[in-house]
Amino acid sequence: MSVYESPLREALILGDDKNYSKITDDIVRNTEGRPPLRWWIAFVISAATALFGVFCLAWTVWFGIGVWGLNKTVDWAWDITNFVWWIGIGHAGTLISAVLLLFRQKWRTGINRAAEAMTIFAVVCAGLFPIFHMGRVWMAFFIFPYPNTRGPLWVNFTSPLLWDVFAISTYFTVSLLFWYSGLMPDFATIRDRAKTARRKMIYNVLSFGWMGTAKQWQRFESLSLVLAGLSTPLVLSVHTIVSFDFATSVIPGWHTTIFPPYFVAGAIFSGFAMVQTLMLITRKLFSLEDYITPAHLESMNKVIVLTGSIVGVAYITELVIAWYSGYLYEQYAFYNRALGPYKWAYISMMTCNVLSPQVFWFKKIRTSVFWSFVLSIFVNVGMWFERFVIIVTSLHRDFLPSSWNYFTPTWVDMGIYVGTIGIFFTLFLLFARTFPVIAIAEVKAIFRSSSEVSRAQMSAPLDFSDVHHAEEHGHSGGGAHATVQHNKNFNEQ
Amino acid sequence: MSASSLDYNKFVVGLYDHEATLLKAIKKIRSNGVEIHDALSPFPVHGIDPLLGLKDTRIHTAGFFFGMTGTTVGLSLITFIAKFNYPMIVGGKPHWAIPSYIPVIFEMTVLYAAVGMVLTYLIRNKLWPGRVPRIFDKRTTDHLFALTFAIDEKSEADITKIKSLLTETGAIEVNTKEFHDTDEPLS
Structure with missing residues (x-):
């Protein structure tokens, strides 16, 4: 097959012993046999945390949301911060799968499966917050428009909160379909090497009876491409709509037109950071260093520094526009944000989001596993603070100074947040043990062009020895002649 | 050509270990007037559709x-x-x-x-949870590429021709596979 890859590109599948069956072995191995002890340790910790989160949710339902730290002035705080944080994290999966597929980025294949799984788990965690904030969770289905016995009573289609309902439920559904349609062929791979009848049966059910015929693959590719094309505007629309929750209000500090692009950039930023965190753990825990290579980490760090800088520009633009607007309340909102009682949060946000990723301009740092991990945590923390800063600082200084207030979370608030992290990691660990964490078929598809083995087999890159000879000749003979000679030799290659 | 036609029960299965060999083989076999029932691969092989004469999906x-x-x-x-x-x-x-x-x-x-x-x-694609597919060779979801030929109505001479074409074009293995029921349990 005529595959040409520039020799300048780094190989994406390392190891000189790789071939198709080795790829299958390396990836499927993690789903076979007994889980290692470190997996059990991680799982027990995550599951215990998740259970504590469930307990705090039950506490909330039993006693009402009065157990949260919200007050009359700050009526959105911890819950909505966590909601936006999780939704933002959930953006990287689809972005990696969809946008990078459309841009034909081959490094996507090593990380897309886990990133998509992460998306789904993050959206699950995100969804819990608005649902439990409703108070009477058992009536959560009221948010959907359906004919009912309460008279002709419908949801309000002009409200951004309702747009959110549609955006997030669509996003969850489409991400799930995208993820699962890619999983079917890989489940078939696991099925065909299963040793026991039970395992064979389970993985056959999961694979939907995949065979891998030419026509199935043709439809598979068409489906992936169109779903990627649909997901790209979808992923942008979801965070745009999340930002509308704030931007369409009349709260100074919220009603700015920069919100949609700024939220989308922030979502990509935090999502990539979370993918980075998870990938660094996964590659170590499951020995997948050959598939999630330094080249992958570097590419992700490049996206992080780009989106981090966009976010930084957005922060500064907000300040400049507040000053330029001449609008006293807007100016106060931003003055108070940076220098008011919540300045500790503002400083944390600025340090983690704007300053810390700038060190990725140095190649040494952006290719270092240790620093990638440390900085990915910084970004995760910083992006949490960004949402907290936007939401709480804009609310706590009400229009009436007599209503001014300070928000402090209660143990229930914190318990639910920590609990969602537990739920997220529990789901991810279960996924990593039972599902192929790397898209086997997709990695095989780039094997001929991007593996270390094929690179070595490919014919040597253009031989420039003649050209150099011509240049040397040219130096002695005169500039113009040398150029002609150079081109001539080059064309003959 | 159909993805899972159950009209036939006996097949010749040729296995290849490189997608480039597979593509050349398809060209050669079809130019010899032999009809290929299907091709199986562990990942989508680019350029296989026109060679097999598959129409674009709608x-x-x-x-x-x-x-x-x-x-x-x-x-x-x-x-x-x-x-x-x-x-x-x-x-x-x-x-x-x-x-x-x-x-x-x-x-x-x-x-x-x-x-x-x-x-x-x-x-x-005839995919649903619990569907039991016909597995021509387990290795086609791992590292091998397969071409299948329906031989229910073929004469001995035809079968010999298919097999020799497969060997000629670089197949690493040529097998015959027979399915007894319309739905073969996983083996």
């Missing part, structure tokens, strides 16, 4: 129509609710405020297109 066209259905459903639903069934006055604004309906209509378009396309994909 699943993306279906996706477009599903999407349009979503747009229409979204717009008509909101119009019915907001203009006729429950016209609510909010700050003297028009009942039928199209710009603020765009987000929901867009999400409906994407939702319908995605769900519709995936369902079409599953139905056309």
